[in-house]
Amino acid sequence: EADIYQTPRYLVIGTGKKITLECSQTMGHDKMYWYQQDPGMELHLIHYSYGVNSTEKGDLSSESTVSRIRTEHFPLTLESARPSHTSQYLCASSSDRNTEAFFGQGTRLTVV
């Protein structure tokens, strides 16, 4: 059973607001990831981290930022939300290189 949690599950927010999507895991995994999933289902890697104080941008350019101050916590922040940010955001973690990633339930963000 994976222990990775995302909050909130659903968020509707106005344009221009600053938001932070939370992701926490209790498995002690070094690697964490953020994926953006568009309505057409495709998953795009937007950020990843190999450990504390390590963050890298993924394959899809994103206006969001991430931080990794603690192993278990990998929050994603949007300084000024726009309707184009409307999407599902999935957080994941893995223990070692090339092992399976465990996913949270996702945050469905709607910017109006």
Added chain:
Amino acid sequence: AQKVTQAQTEISVVEKEDVTLDCVYETRDTTYYLFWYKQPPSGELVFLIRRNSFDEQNEISGRYSWNFQKSTSSFNFTITASQVVDSAVYFCALSEYGGSEKLVFGKGTKLTVNP
């Protein structure tokens, strides 16, 4: 660069039919890992299987089976005697050992099993 192609966008079957989901991958690495995930309507991705590039044995787990063929760069997934609960989006994914270890996904195949 690594790439995963799932050519079937949507598949619809009637319960008890067998169904195969196709996955074709591209990589320059000789060591790599392939995965299948299931995404039910609730939204989370559920891990199904991981296979490394040196293990070409087919795998069977209950009604699920996987056929890995390096010669055709394919890692297909078959559900035997499908059930309504199998309805979900299924993703194939690839990570390279020598690369950044990023997990790259195909676009997914939406499977609908009708009663």
